[in-house]
Amino acid sequence: MDHSPTTEPAAPGAPPTFLEFAAARSRPLYRTAYLLTGGDVHLAEDLVQEALSRMFVRWRRVSRLENPAGYAQTVLVNTFLSLRRRRSSTEKVTGEFPELAVTDGDPALRVTLLQALQQVSRQDRAVLVLRFWEDRSVEETAAALQLTTSAVRSRSHRALGRLRAQLGDSFAERFPR
Incomplete structure (x- = not known):
């Protein structure tokens, strides 16, 4: 073949x-x-x-x-x-990010959001990335993750709540409810 x-x-x-x-x-x-x-x-x-x-x-x-x-x-x-x-790795996670050129937005906000994203579960992170960074609909996200639409809605609601709690009051105006 x-x-x-x-x-x-x-x-x-x-x-x-x-x-x-x-x-x-x-x-x-x-x-x-x-x-x-x-x-x-x-x-x-x-x-x-x-x-x-x-x-x-x-x-x-x-x-x-x-x-x-x-x-x-x-x-x-x-x-x-x-x-x-499936991964049995001896790699160590580091809190340092490689220096990347940022052409738009607030670099400090970007780093803060990436660090906060690391604190949510893998499944919640996948839901947040597909829904909000990839701008997919609830239905598209559900299909991609093989979840129900209600599971996507509840996971995104809970995960956003966790992100808001991690980011604190200073970010409340950037991420309204």
Whole structure:
């Protein structure tokens, strides 16, 4: 069975080749992975690579789906959620973030939010990232995480409450109820 991706562009109306898909979706997948991992650049890169490799193996079927990008997001989130179950690592978590160029927003707020995100459970973090950073609907988030819509609503409500409690009163005006 030939799994090699083609380098020729897809014909008009045909599904994109895997290389076209990976080139177009790598950056959005990385952004989501970065947020899910709480700012761990290397783990985010590993998650994207793992998700794309899983997509590659099934590309013939996946390319015919109505929304292969949504499927890729689901694969990425599921890979993130299953990471701790299959990982026996001796890596040590650090509170230091690599220096990254920030072109917009408040860098201190960004770091504070990333640190607060690390304090919520993995499942709650996945819900918050998909709902609020990826701006997905409750239904899309539920489908991606294989939860009910009511579970997504209650998890996001509780997780936002935990974030507000961690961030304290100084952030109350930025995150109204």
